[in-house]
Amino acid sequence: MREVIINPITRLEGHGKITIFLDEMGNVENAYLQIPELRGFERFCVGRKAEDMPQITSRICGVCPVAHHYAGTKALDAAFNVEPPSAAKKLRQLMYCAYIIYDHTLHFYYLGGPDFIVGPEAPPEKRNILGVIEKAGLEIGKEVIRNRAYGQKITEIIGGKATHPVCGLPGGISKSLNEEERQEIEKMATSCVEFAKLSLKLFHDIVLENEKYVEMIKSNAYTLRTYYMGLVDENNKVNFYDGKVRVADPNGNEFLKFEPRNYLDHIAERVEEWTYVKAPYLKKVGWKGFVDGTDSGAYRVGPLGRLNAADGMATPLAQKEYELMYKTLGRPVHSTLAFHWARLIELLYASERAVELCKDPEITSTKVRNLPGKPGEGVGIVEAARGTLIHHYVLDEDALIKNVNLIVATTNNYPSICMSIRDAAKGLIHGNNVNQGLLNKVEMAFRAYDPCFACASHFAIGQMPFTLEIYNHEKKLLKTVQR
Amino acid sequence: MKLAFYWAASCGGCEISVLDIDEKILEVTKSADIVFWPVAMDIKYKDVQNMPDKYIDVCFFNGAIRTEENEEMAKLLRQKSRILIAYGACSHLGGIPGLANVANREEVFEKAYLKNVSTLNPKGVTPKTHVKVKEGELDLPEFYDTVKTLAQTVDVDYYVPGCPPQVELTINALESIAKGELPPKGSVLAPLKSVCDECPLNPTKKDKIQIPEIHRIYEIIPDPNKCFIEQGIICMGPATRGGCNARCINAGMPCTGCGGPCPNSPEQGAAMMSALASLLGIEEEKEKYTEADVEKLIAQIKDPLGTFYMYALPSSILKRKVMKK
Numbered sequence: 001m002r003e004v005i006i007n008p009i010t011r012l013e014g015h016g017k018i019t020i021f022l023d024e025m026g027n028v029e030n031a032y033l034q035i036p037e038l039r040g041f042e043r044f045c046v047g048r049k050a051e052d053m054p055q056i057t058s059r060i061c062g063v064c065p066v067a068h069h070y071a072g073t074k075a076l077d078a079a080f081n082v083e084p085p086s087a088a089k090k091l092r093q094l095m096y097c098a099y100i101i102y103d104h105t106l107h108f109y110y111l112g113g114p115d116f117i118v119g120p121e122a123p124p125e126k127r128n129i130l131g132v133i134e135k136a137g138l139e140i141g142k143e144v145i146r147n148r149a150y151g152q153k154i155t156e157i158i159g160g161k162a163t164h165p166v167c168g169l170p171g172g173i174s175k176s177l178n179e180e181e182r183q184e185i186e187k188m189a190t191s192c193v194e195f196a197k198l199s200l201k202l203f204h205d206i207v208l209e210n211e212k213y214v215e216m217i218k219s220n221a222y223t224l225r226t227y228y229m230g231l232v233d234e235n236n237k238v239n240f241y242d243g244k245v246r247v248a249d250p251n252g253n254e255f256l257k258f259e260p261r262n263y264l265d266h267i268a269e270r271v272e273e274w275t276y277v278k279a280p281y282l283k284k285v286g287w288k289g290f291v292d293g294t295d296s297g298a299y300r301v302g303p304l305g306r307l308n309a310a311d312g313m314a315t316p317l318a319q320k321e322y323e324l325m326y327k328t329l330g331r332p333v334h335s336t337l338a339f340h341w342a343r344l345i346e347l348l349y350a351s352e353r354a355v356e357l358c359k360d361p362e363i364t365s366t367k368v369r370n371l372p373g374k375p376g377e378g379v380g381i382v383e384a385a386r387g388t389l390i391h392h393y394v395l396d397e398d399a400l401i402k403n404v405n406l407i408v409a410t411t412n413n414y415p416s417i418c419m420s421i422r423d424a425a426k427g428l429i430h431g432n433n434v435n436q437g438l439l440n441k442v443e444m445a446f447r448a449y450d451p452c453f454a455c456a457s458h459f460a461i462g463q464m465p466f467t468l469e470i471y472n473h474e475k476k477l478l479k480t481v482q483r
Numbered sequence: 484m485k486l487a488f489y490w491a492a493s494c495g496g497c498e499i500s501v502l503d504i505d506e507k508i509l510e511v512t513k514s515a516d517i518v519f520w521p522v523a524m525d526i527k528y529k530d531v532q533n534m535p536d537k538y539i540d541v542c543f544f545n546g547a548i549r550t551e552e553n554e555e556m557a558k559l560l561r562q563k564s565r566i567l568i569a570y571g572a573c574s575h576l577g578g579i580p581g582l583a584n585v586a587n588r589e590e591v592f593e594k595a596y597l598k599n600v601s602t603l604n605p606k607g608v609t610p611k612t613h614v615k616v617k618e619g620e621l622d623l624p625e626f627y628d629t630v631k632t633l634a635q636t637v638d639v640d641y642y643v644p645g646c647p648p649q650v651e652l653t654i655n656a657l658e659s660i661a662k663g664e665l666p667p668k669g670s671v672l673a674p675l676k677s678v679c680d681e682c683p684l685n686p687t688k689k690d691k692i693q694i695p696e697i698h699r700i701y702e703i704i705p706d707p708n709k710c711f712i713e714q715g716i717i718c719m720g721p722a723t724r725g726g727c728n729a730r731c732i733n734a735g736m737p738c739t740g741c742g743g744p745c746p747n748s749p750e751q752g753a754a755m756m757s758a759l760a761s762l763l764g765i766e767e768e769k770e771k772y773t774e775a776d777v778e779k780l781i782a783q784i785k786d787p788l789g790t791f792y793m794y795a796l797p798s799s800i801l802k803r804k805v806m807k808k
Contacts, residue, residue, distance in 0.1 A: 021618035030618045038610075038626055039492060039549065040591035042599070044582040048789040051701040055739060056793075059579040062496020062647065080701070152503070160734025162503075163496040163647050167734055170701050174735030264601055271596045271608045274621045278595075278602060369704050392600070398785050399699070405600050 018442070020425050026432030031422035033446070035277040042404050050076055050375060050399045054168040057391065060408065065164045066099035066155060067384035067409070070241065071391040073168030078261065078378030079395050080170040087365035088172035093241045094185070094357040095158040095165070096382070100240060100350035101192050102151025103385035104343050107450045108199065109144045112340055115444050116207045120216070136202055147195040150188035154354070157181050172369030182364050189354035193317075196348035200321060203344055208328070217337045218329070221427030222445060224292045225250040225334050226416055227282060227299035230306030231383050237314040238306045238349065240383040247282065248309045250294050252332040256284070260381035263390055267407065279415045280407060290419050298419070301387025301412040302449060303342035308332040315356070318349035336420050339448040375399040384409040386450050413449050420445040484661065487519035487539045489560055491553035492580055492630070493546030497571040500647035501543070504654055515661070531563060539564040541660055543643075547573040547580050547797065548631040552624040561637040568656070569633040572646035576743050577632050577797025579646070582789065584796050584803035587628040632798045642671040646741035646794060649727050673726035677745050678738045682720055682729040684710045694762070697783040700737060711737040712762060717790055722748065722755035741794050750800060752791030
């Protein structure tokens with residue numbers, strides 16, 4: 001048996017390794033994505049003060065700290081049985097939109113987008129933000145840098161710090177917004193709407209106008225028929241911050257809709273010996289292994305998961321684009337590469353929503369906290385950029401943490417990412433024929449998910465480096481391919 | 484000048500903080516080459532191994548030492564770097580992941596894989612460092628019992644504090660390096676003052692504070708213009724090194740201590756407890772307080788370990804919890 005190991009070196013340092021096993025014919029027998037990382041948050045959070053949790057858990061990820069901060073804050077709202085004042089909820093949402101703007105921009109332009117904009121066949125040294133600027137123009141490059149920074153800046157104004165914000169408290173947030181700050185945010189958010197429109201235009205011109213790309217999006221190697229999950233508002237529109245969890249089946253019909261507090265009735269996790277990350281699945285369907293289809297409990301989250309699980313977007317421009325995507329690709333969209341399109345639609349929604357929130361007269365209200373009740377148990381669910389994020393805390397009578405459970409966004413996608421990598425490899429490796437193009441295309445399959453264990457590569461100026469090694473059945477190294 | 488950036492057990496926030504200075508980093512490093520930055524460049528471990536010793540002029544190392552692999556990279560980069568900088572709270576003090584020193588591997592695994600409300604695992608499966616699957620064999624790096632700081636693993640030249648480090652501190656560090664104006668080895672590259680010294684609420688603080696009871700921030704709505712400690716809320720400002728412009732306090736929340744200890748009191752938790760005792764007047768007016776009074780006051784402080792050592796458990800004299808056999 002031959003073994004193909006793809007080592008993204010950044011992940012080798014503690015976050016991920018792909019091993020592909022070939023059969024005697026030199027075709028793919030199976031592929032494994034291992035996550036060799038664990039830090040033990042669920043254990044060491046026990047005994048901590050409940051109010052510290054939004055700050056402690058934000059350290060799970062320095063790229064998406066806002067998502068953890070608010071999943072934690074909302075779990076505390078529930079655990080203390082307190083409803084934040086309306087202005088506090090709006091400020092949390094405004095900051096949340098800013099985080100989505102920053103994170104989606106980063107992914108599209110620095111990580112995932114270059115594959116399309118510069119092209120999957122382009123030399124690796126061109127497939128990065130600099131290559132994007134070269135192809136799309138310096139003006140766009142400037143806009144990318146400017147609007148990404150706006151996302152961070154808005155988070156800092158409301159949250160105190162852009163990376164690892166501090167403002168979340170059970171029953172509200174620590175500081176209200178003044179008029180001067182509001183005006184500054186409105187200017188930035190308005191710019192982000194234009195930027196999102198520009199990004200979608202770029203996607204249309206470069207990707208959708210190119211038949212070859214559209215063919216690739218629709219190809220079997222990048223298709224998985226799974227369930228989809230995401231938060232929806234009372235009209236079943238996509239919501240990042242609040243609402244019920246909705247699950248659509250592989251035919252696009254509503255399969256489940258549940259309150260966050262009932263997540264244990266619907267989601268279970270499985271442990272594998274070969275990786276530190278668990279594999280979640282829908283309880284009602286059951287675990288059938290790393291397979292897709294209606295009989296397998298695997299589900300997908302993130303931009304495409306949310307759009308497939310919802311009936312639309314809550315802002316006008318994003319809704320128009322949402323309709324266009326489904327008109328073009330059918331419904332539901334099973335193509336993994338459509339995550340990129342969905343991501344840009346969400347960028348537009350987050351920007352439009354941020355402007356709406358800025359214009360809300362209540363946003364500068366100084367009533368941003370309600371005092372909490374007695375400590376108990378609570379679940380907080382938000383949509384991180386990469387998907388549904390669940391924090392579940394049990395507090396003791398001193399409001400210290402007694403028990404914690406966390407299901408992070410990328411974990412939900414883990415079984416599907418494993419399948420996508422395997423299927424992309426199967427479609428591209430035949431009879432021991434392994435080449436440079438394969439490396440990039442396998443990489444594209446998992447990069448579409450914007451996986452958080454690859455979070456470092458989010459802001460990579462260059463490419464995630466890959467090494468591919470081919471061993472024969474005697475474990476003798478036959479060939480090394482690097483790019 | 485040749486620069487390197489590396490990360491071990493961390494969240495990625497330090498890398499973001501380096502990127503947040505991007506325009507200035509270009510100015511500072513106009514005459515510098517970045518020779519190793521795995522998140523950004525296609526350079527392999529092997530290439531680092533092939534570098535002559537001390538080839539890298541300055542290596543910024545973030546993240547704690549959690550696994551076998553983190554340790555190996557720390558040793559390799561020490562050997563290849565002239566100046567090694569522990570960058571950010573995890574590398575400097577152990578950081579929030581260092582709180583895992585309240586437990587060991589067995590307890591972490593038990594919580595994550597065995598006794599976990601959403602995990603269905605009737606066979607009690609846990610990840611293994613070496614596994615035979617149907618198609619072949621797979622390996623995982625070993626997860627250690629104890630989190631260590633970089634300085635507990637290799638010799639460190641300088642420290643940049645913070646979670647993540649404030650952009651100004653990083654710029655200052657790069658500028659000092661570029662000009663060759665570095666302080667003595669072992670220095671923390673941050674102002675000598677405490678967070679209190681930078682705090683806008685400080686001028687209101689009296690020499691002696693009367694605190695009848697300790698409150699937790701979620702229990703009361705504090706006066707935004709009054710020192711937190713004066714209002715009975717634990718704020719780590721007195722025992723924490725500044726350089727952050729009191730950014731958390733400006734956002735209406737008390738300091739949690741990410742800057743690490745002040746220069747003259749290297750034991751951050753002990754320094755805070757002693758500052759509290761002094762602010763509460765316990766030290767000076769010992770005769771006024773019975774032991775029971777003091778105990779009563781101290782008992783109001785919940786989770787002292789997490790409060791006083793949120794970022795600094797591995798680097799403290801406590802280091803870790805002693806596990807019962």
